[in-house]
Amino acid sequence: MVAAATVPGWPAVGSLAAGVGSIALARFVVRYRDQPGATWFLGVLAAQALWCFAYGVGLLVFDPTLRVAFEATVWVGIVWTGLTFLAFALSYTGRGDVVSSPAFGAVVAVGVGVSLLAVTNPLHGALWTDFRLAPVFGVATVTYRLQPLAYLTLGVATLAVVASVVLLVDTFLNYGPLYRRETAAVAVSALPPGLALLAWAGGVGPVPQLNLAPIMFVPHVALDAYAFGRAELFERNPTTVRAAERTAIDDLADPIVVADREGRVVRLNDAARAAFAGDAADPLDRPVSALLGLDLNFDGDNDPFETRVDGERRTYAVSVSRLADPGGTHVGWTVVLTDVTERERRRQQLEVLNRVLRHNLRNDAGVVHGYAEFLVDRLDDAELVRMADAIERRSAALEALGEKARTVETLVDGEPRSPVAAGSLVERIVADAREATPDAEVHVDVRTDATVSVAERALAAAVENLLENAVRHHDGEGIERPDGGPWATVTVDRVDGALVVRVADDGPGIPDAELDAIEAGEETDLQHGSGLGLWVVHWAVATLGGDVTYADREPRGTVATLRMPVR
Numbered sequence: 001m002v003a004a005a006t007v008p009g010w011p012a013v014g015s016l017a018a019g020v021g022s023i024a025l026a027r028f029v030v031r032y033r034d035q036p037g038a039t040w041f042l043g044v045l046a047a048q049a050l051w052c053f054a055y056g057v058g059l060l061v062f063d064p065t066l067r068v069a070f071e072a073t074v075w076v077g078i079v080w081t082g083l084t085f086l087a088f089a090l091s092y093t094g095r096g097d098v099v100s101s102p103a104f105g106a107v108v109a110v111g112v113g114v115s116l117l118a119v120t121n122p123l124h125g126a127l128w129t130d131f132r133l134a135p136v137f138g139v140a141t142v143t144y145r146l147q148p149l150a151y152l153t154l155g156v157a158t159l160a161v162v163a164s165v166v167l168l169v170d171t172f173l174n175y176g177p178l179y180r181r182e183t184a185a186v187a188v189s190a191l192p193p194g195l196a197l198l199a200w201a202g203g204v205g206p207v208p209q210l211n212l213a214p215i216m217f218v219p220h221v222a223l224d225a226y227a228f229g230r231a232e233l234f235e236r237n238p239t240t241v242r243a244a245e246r247t248a249i250d251d252l253a254d255p256i257v258v259a260d261r262e263g264r265v266v267r268l269n270d271a272a273r274a275a276f277a278g279d280a281a282d283p284l285d286r287p288v289s290a291l292l293g294l295d296l297n298f299d300g301d302n303d304p305f306e307t308r309v310d311g312e313r314r315t316y317a318v319s320v321s322r323l324a325d326p327g328g329t330h331v332g333w334t335v336v337l338t339d340v341t342e343r344e345r346r347r348q349q350l351e352v353l354n355r356v357l358r359h360n361l362r363n364d365a366g367v368v369h370g371y372a373e374f375l376v377d378r379l380d381d382a383e384l385v386r387m388a389d390a391i392e393r394r395s396a397a398l399e400a401l402g403e404k405a406r407t408v409e410t411l412v413d414g415e416p417r418s419p420v421a422a423g424s425l426v427e428r429i430v431a432d433a434r435e436a437t438p439d440a441e442v443h444v445d446v447r448t449d450a451t452v453s454v455a456e457r458a459l460a461a462a463v464e465n466l467l468e469n470a471v472r473h474h475d476g477e478g479i480e481r482p483d484g485g486p487w488a489t490v491t492v493d494r495v496d497g498a499l500v501v502r503v504a505d506d507g508p509g510i511p512d513a514e515l516d517a518i519e520a521g522e523e524t525d526l527q528h529g530s531g532l533g534l535w536v537v538h539w540a541v542a543t544l545g546g547d548v549t550y551a552d553r554e555p556r557g558t559v560a561t562l563r564m565p566v567r
Contacts, residue, residue: 011210012139015056018217022049025225035261036329037092040099043084045224048193048217051077055214059139067140068122068131074211075118075127075153078197082157083111085190089164096325114153127153134209141209146201154201161190189223192216255316255337258323259288261330263298272337275309288335296320298333304340315341369395415455415543417567422499423449425456426463426492433467440471440486448494452566455543459564462540462548463490463501465533466560470505478506479556498546499566506557510534510550537562 026045032038051074058070090098098104121127131144146154197213199205205212255272259265265283268276268291276291277283289296294305302318316337323332372392379385423446430444467488474486481487488505518538537560541548546564553559 009060009137009139011137011141011212011215012056012059014215014218015052015059018214018221019049019052019056021218021221021225022046022052025221034329036094036096036325036331037088040084040088040091044081044088047077047080047084048220049077051081052214052217055211059141062133062135062140064131064133067133067142071131071142071144072118072121074214075121076115078157079111079114079118079153082160083108085164086160089167091325093167093170094325094331095167096329110156114149117149136207136210141207141211143209151201154197158194158198161194165190185223185226189220192219254339257288257291257335257337258332259298259335260332263288263296263333265291266332275314275337276307288333292335292337296335304344313341314339315344365395415457417453418456419451420454420456420459421449421451422454422459422501422566423447423492425460426490426501429460429463429467430490433464433471437471437486440474440488441481442467442471442487443489445489445491447492448499449492450494450566452499454499454564454566458540458543462537462544462562463503465536465540466501466503466548466562469510469533469537469560470503470507470558474505474507477508480506494566495563497565498563501562502559503562504553504557504559506553509552509556509558515550 022045026042026049029038029042029045033042054070054073054077058067058074061067061070087099087104090096090104117124117126126147127150128144128146131142134141134143193213193216196216197211200208200211200213252269253271255275256269257265257272257276258267265286265288268283273283276293283291292305293307294302296302296318298320302320304315304317306313306315308314317340319336319338321334321336322330323334325331369392372388372395375388376385376392379388427444427446430442434440434442467490470488471486476486477484478487486505486507488503491500491502491504493500493502514534518534537548541562541564544564546562548560548562551559551561
């Protein structure tokens with residue numbers, strides 16, 4: 001006591017210093033207010049600053065009326081320090097849904113009620129009575145008789161702090177080294193002011209009228225500053241791990257890595273550890289990019305990448321999704337790595353095969369077609385002319401098959417949406433069909449020419465192949481023309497927000513085997529060129545996000561209806 005007396009008004013100086021420290025720390029925390037628990041941590045700092053400033057200034061005020069007002073403000077700070085600390089601990093440890101629940105809302109409502117009682121206590125004495133000045137150490141300390149409601153308030157505030165410490169210690173024990181320093185520092189920081197408050201409430205100590213709790217916020221702020229600065233309280237957050245636990249990633253065969261918002265590994269399943277960690281040091285807290293050996297784009301698409309696993313080169317597709325806590329706050333990322341080695345090999349093989357075959361078909365079929373034309377023009381024998389004409393037609397079909405293969409490759413590569421005048425596009429396709437098959441009669445009925453956002457090449461491929469199927473595979477026995485020749489009509493309409501294109505013909509109909517193959521998703525026998533044409537329609541419609549149906553047309557023919565959603 002002798003040393004303390006050498007500093008006049010030291011209790012007020014200590015209290016005010018704790019308040020200044022709380023505000024200073026809040027200035028640094030505010031930049032992390034979008035992190036889980038950070039807003040409530042700011043609330044803790046604001047409440048304890050109110051408590052410390054009210055007590056520190058109150059110790060310098062000897063007017064009884066003003067002193068009562070400052071003491072009432074101290075109680076408001078006590079109430080909200082406990083409540084905001086509990087809310088912080090819940091949010092920080094991944095239990096934000098509890099904070100947003102009606103039950104916690106009821107607790108907040110009680111806090112508002114007690115705060116009003118504290119402010120109006122001189123009118124009713126619900127919290128304390130017999131208020132009087134009892135100066136010590138040159139400051140205006142006071143004594144008063146606490147009422148049962150005051151003890152209940154202190155008990156609830158203490159219980160809130162204890163529950164918060166339990167939550168933080170649970171994180172300390174269960175989440176390994178990732179959050180050990182942060183949670184330990186914040187949990188321990190609550191002890192000095194908490195114990196001091198209980199000692200004051202119980203009248204323990206040589207100077208019972210002096211409440212040392214505000215002064216004990218000085219070490220409290222120092223520990224919080226350590227947790228925030230050296231231990232990176234909001235740089236890493238246990239909500240990420242808790243959110244990851246709900247996904248049961250250990251049960252999945254694909255390698256999965258969970259990262260915090262800074263891209264550091266906080267969890268990975270056994271498959272990811274075996275594939276990418278190997279015998280290296282513990283991967284936790286390392287950047288995900290360093291673990292995988294590539295620059296990962298969390299906000300966009302990532303290309304498949306190759307790596308060696310157990311000495312074998314493997315290819316992985318990367319899928320990144322945002323990870324949120326129960327309250328919907330973004331807390332990290334889930335990185336799913338799918339082994340697509342065999343798929344990529346097949347894709348490369350098919351790509352090479354497709355290009356080689358297409359190139360050879362175009363070149364060789366062109367040569368055959370040229371010689372066939374030469375023979376047709378120069379042969380006199382009718383039978384030989386018929387045979388040469390057949391060669392010419394077959395070579396032309398082979399060239400067309402090569403072009404269909406090229407269309408398929410285009411569909412596989414994908415295409416972004418773009419504004420397209422649907423009616424005008426279909427009219428151009430019909431004009432090209434008329435030029436390519438002058439013996440066919442093709443009609444077009446454009447009922448809408450609205451500009452829609454679609455994949456243009458996919459739409460064109462679908463309509464072209466439906467129209468080709470209608471006119472090129474006609475059997476010459478139609479009913480719409482006197483000579484029974486190829487006939488088709490194309491209708492463009494917009495129905496219930498969808499673009500609808502109908503292609504009707506009076507041909508022999510589509511063989512059930514071809515439609516069954518497309519329905520089953522596998523082809524066993526390409527019949528002429530029509531089978532591949534219908535597959536092009538099928539894949540194009542899938543790209544467009546629509547569907548195509550085929551129905552018999554009475555009394556003869558087929559109606560193909562292409563329907564797709566548009567924007």
